[in-house]
Amino acid sequence: xxxxxxxxxxxxxRSARGPNHxxxxxxxxxxxxxxxxxxxxxGAGKSTLIRLIGGSTLPxxxxxxxxxxxxxxxxxxxxxxxxxxxxxxLHFVAxxxxxxxxxxxxxxxxxxxxxxxxxxxxxxxTRERRARFLFAASYAMPFDIFIADEALFGxxxxxxxxxxxxxxxxxxxxxxxxxxxSPQMLRRxxxxxxxxxxxxxxxxxRIGDAIRLYRTIxxxxxxxxxxxxxxxxxxxxxxxxxxx
Amino acid sequence: MSYIPPFDAPRxxxxxxxxxxxxxxxGRVIIALMLREMRLRSVQSRLSYLLALLEPILQxxxxxxIFTFIGRRPDFGTSLLLFLGTGILxxxxxxxxxxxxxxxxxxxxxxxxxxxxxPLDIMLARALLETxxxxxxxxxxxxxxxxxxxxxxxxSRPMLAIQGxxxxxxxxxxxxxxxxxxxxxxxxxAIIYGVLSRSLIFMSGVFFVPDFMPPPIRYFLSWNPLLHGxxxxxxxxxxxxxxxxxxxxxxxxxxxxxxxxxxxxxxxFRPRLI
Numbered sequence: 242x243x244x245x246x247x248x249x250x251x252x253x254x255r256s257a258r259g260p261n262h263x264x265x266x267x268x269x270x271x272x273x274x275x276x277x278x279x280x281x282x283x284g285a286g287k288s289t290l291i292r293l294i295g296g297s298t299l300p301x302x303x304x305x306x307x308x309x310x311x312x313x314x315x316x317x318x319x320x321x322x323x324x325x326x327x328x329x330x331l332h333f334v335a336x337x338x339x340x341x342x343x344x345x346x347x348x349x350x351x352x353x354x355x356x357x358x359x360x361x362x363x364x365x366x367t368r369e370r371r372a373r374f375l376f377a378a379s380y381a382m383p384f385d386i387f388i389a390d391e392a393l394f395g396x397x398x399x400x401x402x403x404x405x406x407x408x409x410x411x412x413x414x415x416x417x418x419x420x421x422x423s424p425q426m427l428r429r430x431x432x433x434x435x436x437x438x439x440x441x442x443x444x445x446x447r448i449g450d451a452i453r454l455y456r457t458i459x460x461x462x463x464x465x466x467x468x469x470x471x472x473x474x475x476x477x478x479x480x481x482x483x484x485x
Numbered sequence: 486m487s488y489i490p491p492f493d494a495p496r497x498x499x500x501x502x503x504x505x506x507x508x509x510x511x512g513r514v515i516i517a518l519m520l521r522e523m524r525l526r527s528v529q530s531r532l533s534y535l536l537a538l539l540e541p542i543l544q545x546x547x548x549x550x551i552f553t554f555i556g557r558r559p560d561f562g563t564s565l566l567l568f569l570g571t572g573i574l575x576x577x578x579x580x581x582x583x584x585x586x587x588x589x590x591x592x593x594x595x596x597x598x599x600x601x602x603x604p605l606d607i608m609l610a611r612a613l614l615e616t617x618x619x620x621x622x623x624x625x626x627x628x629x630x631x632x633x634x635x636x637x638x639x640x641s642r643p644m645l646a647i648q649g650x651x652x653x654x655x656x657x658x659x660x661x662x663x664x665x666x667x668x669x670x671x672x673x674x675a676i677i678y679g680v681l682s683r684s685l686i687f688m689s690g691v692f693f694v695p696d697f698m699p700p701p702i703r704y705f706l707s708w709n710p711l712l713h714g715x716x717x718x719x720x721x722x723x724x725x726x727x728x729x730x731x732x733x734x735x736x737x738x739x740x741x742x743x744x745x746x747x748x749x750x751x752x753x754f755r756p757r758l759i
Contacts, residue, residue: 297597299756319598322521322650324528329521336517337599339510 243308244273244386244416245294250303252289262440263289264300269442270437273308273385276417277444278431280424280455285437287420290389294418309385309416310338316375323364327355327374330363335382345381352407353400355375372396376404380411387411389419393430405429425453467470514601518593518610541577541622542629545570548721558682559695562723564635571719572691574623579657580682582615586661587668587675590758604758605751608665612658623650637722646721652733653714655740657658662747669758690715697698698725710739 250267253260263286266437271277271294281287291314292304313320320337321330331349332342340392350359353373358366366374376395380387394404408430411417420437421427427434427448434451435444438458445451514616548569559568567595589611590596590604631638640646668674686692695703706712713736720726751758 296600307600313599317598320595322525322594323522325521329524333517333521334599336516336520337601339513434561 243270243306243310244272245269245271245311245418246304246306247293248306250300250305251294251296252286252293252300256286264293264440267303267442269444271416271418272433273416274429274435275432277413277419277420277433277435278427278448279420279435279437279442279450280282280422280427280451281437282422282459288390290437290442291388291418291420295388302425306364307386312379312382312384312388315379315387315389315419316321316372318375321363324362326362327359327366327378331378334346334378338382338384340382345422348381349374349377352381352403369397373400377407378406384415386416386418389417390421391420393419393421393426394468425450426454501673505615508710510601511606514603514606515610515613518595518602520607522593522611522614528678530675538622538625541573542580542626545573545626548573548734549686560692561726564630564637566630566633567635567722569691570626570630570638570720572689574619574626575653575715576686576689576691576711577622578616578619578650578653579660579714580685581741582612582618582654582674583661583664584679584682585615586612586658587664587678589650589665591670591672596758600613603671604665604707605662605748606664608656608751612661616654616658619654620650636649640721641724642721644721649714649716649718649721652717652736653711656714656736656743659743659745659747662708663743663750666747666750666754666758669754685709685711688712690719694727695730706730707735710736 247267247269250264250431251262251266252264253262255261262477267290279287279290289298293300294307295311295314296307297313297319320334326335327349328342328346330446331345335342335345346359349355353370353376355370355374358370362370362421363374373396373477376392379389393407395401396404408417419430430449433444433446434448435442436454436458437443443451443454443481445454523534526537545566549566552565552569557565559565562568572612586608589608593607593611595602595607595622625637627640668678688706688730689708690706695706695712695716698706707730713731713733716728716731717733718724718737720728720731
C-alpha cells in the first residue's frame, strides 16, 4: 500500500535565464508507514519534490496520488498568521484538516512549555519560542503523512532532544518523507534511503546503499557535518504569514 | 492546458459516499476560513467589525441628510428613509460581496499552504462571510428604520424580500468568483471594479422607481441585473410596489451563468492562481 505515488511528473521553472527543467519524467512511490529519507545535492530539486508531494506546488504534467491526510512541511509558517495567537492558528489548521484543535493546542502548550504564551499573538514570540512553537505544532496533529524539507526537528538544548524523540514517535505512527544533505540524518530517521539525482529518485531498502550512491555523486558530502543547525536557522528566520 | 490535478482519494469510480466526503471536507474548510477571516477583521481594532456593520447605516444617514436638505420626496411610499434603505441594502450586498472577493486569494496568503484548501474555498469563504455580514446589516438597518417610527420597515411580504436578497446574493457571488480570478492576475482590477460597481448606484433604482421612468430609459435600465434584485427586494416591503420591469428569471439566469463562468475560470486557471 502506497502513501504517496508520483507518476510521470514534469516540472519546469521559467526564469530570465531560461527554463529550468527540474523534473521531466519523475516516478516515485512512498510506502505507507515507512520513513523515507531523501538525499540530494544542492539544486537537485529536493525542495520542489517535497512541495510537489505536499501539493504546495502543482506539477506541469503527471499525477501525485496521496492516500490520507498530509501535513504541511515541518516548521513552515505559511498557514499561520502573525496577528493571531498560537492557539487560534492551531485551531485553524486543525479545523481545516478535521482534527481536534483543543488537543493540538494542549499538546503544543505542554510540549513546548509555552504556558500562557500560547494565547499571545505569534508576532510577540521570541526567536526561541517561535522555533519551539513551529516544531511542536508541526507534530501536534495526527496526520497520516508528515513531510519535511531539511528541517526535521529544531530548537535548542533539551527541547531539541525531546523534539528528535517526538519525530521518532511520529515516525512509528505515520508515513514520514524528508529530505536532507546529511547521511547521519538518514541513518537516524529513515527506514528507506533515497537519492535524488538528475531528476530521478533512486530508492534503496538499505540506508547504506543510498549513502554510498550519494557519496559517489557528491564528493563534498562525504565529510559534511550534520547540517540541520543551519537549515533550522533558515526556517526560524522566516516571518509568520503576511502581516509580519 | 494539460494540467491534471493531484488527487487525494483512493482510485475508485465516483460514488455518492465520495461526493459526500468531498462536500464535508469543503464545508469544513470554508467554515474554518470564515472563522479565521472574521477573527482577522477585528485584529487591528475591536471596533473595525462593528464599523463594517454600521457603514451602510452611516451612509444612509448621510444621504438622508442631503436629500432632506434639498427637499426631495420619496418616489414611492411616505418614508424617504425606508425607500432609500430598501434600495441601498441590495446595492451594498452586491458591491460588498462581489468587491471583497476580488482580492480574496492574495489577501488570505493561504493558497496551497494546506493541502485541503483550494483557491475556490478561499473565494467562497469570503463571499459567504460578506453575505452573512450583510444579512446582519439588513436586520440592524431595518430595526433602526423601524425605531425611527416608520412602521413599514417590517416587510409586509417577507418571503419576497428574502427571495430578493437571496437572488442578489447569488448574482454577487457569481460575479465575485469571476472577479476573484481576474483579481488574482490583475491587481488593479479591485480598484477599477470598485469604481464601476459604485457607479451602478445611479442605474439600479436606489433613488427612483424604474416603472416610473420613460419606456426607452426603462428598457435600457432593465439590462442591469442588479436593478431586478433591488425591485424584487423592495416589492417585499411595499404592497403596491409596481413591478412591471421586474424579470426574476433574468436575474437568476444572470446569477447562475456568472456562477458557472466563475467556477469554470477558477478551474481553468487553478494552477496559476496565487
